Amino acid sequence: MQGFSLLCTSEWSSQTKRGLVSLNCSFSMAGLSSKGRRRTQMWMIPGADARQVAFSKRRSGLFKKARELCTLCAVETALVVFSPGGKAFSFGHPGVDTIMNRLPNLSKPDLEAIQCTEAEYEASLRELNKEYSDIMEKLRAEKLRGERLKQMRMESQGQGQSLVERPVDELNLEELLTLKSMLEEFKVKLRKRMQELSVEAGALTLISAGEIDASLGGSTEGNSSGDPCDHDVGHAS
Structure with missing residues (x-):
């Protein structure tokens, strides 16, 4: 030392x-x-x-x-x-x-730069306002269209209920055709639902489409298709 x-x-x-x-x-x-006071080295500290x-x-x-x-x-x-x-x-x-x-x-700010910036801002604002107006117009049109569809759906449901409730003798040809279409659609849904219930109940065999048609239509004289709706329509015509 x-x-x-x-x-x-x-x-x-x-x-x-x-x-x-x-x-x-x-x-x-x-x-x-x-060693005394040392000089700090001038480089970036890691x-x-x-x-x-x-x-x-x-x-x-x-x-x-x-x-x-x-x-x-x-x-x-x-x-x-x-x-x-x-x-x-x-x-x-x-x-x-x-x-x-x-x-x-x-x-002393640059007036030309400020004016250019303001012009760009106003142009962007006008474009955004136009887009907003277009979107609001489309929204109003879609809202009106939805209200019309809702009204048509309600009218259609009301017409279907009235056709079912009214006597068949009082229906004209157009109403009979509409009722027939509704019954055919209902028959398809009923067949599908019965098959689903049959599977859920664990049945060994599914009910065939012919048996379901027979259970729905029954035996009707003068109707080769077994559909009472076809018989009514032919009689009405």
């Missing part, structure tokens, strides 16, 4: 009538080694966390130096610093806005 000597001198002076009195104090120490810590410390020091400069030299200063994360920090005397407004490029 290399030897080391540290010399510390403290001097206190006082002017009196008898003269100058000086006090000198020195001491030495051996057996200690120190690691985001380490850079953030260094930024926080040096930002405070930078603002402190700017504040001291304003106090000692009566200057006006504005500083804007962005962190590694993009957050802005500022210091200004008498204020950041006051200093920035005094810059010629910022105090």
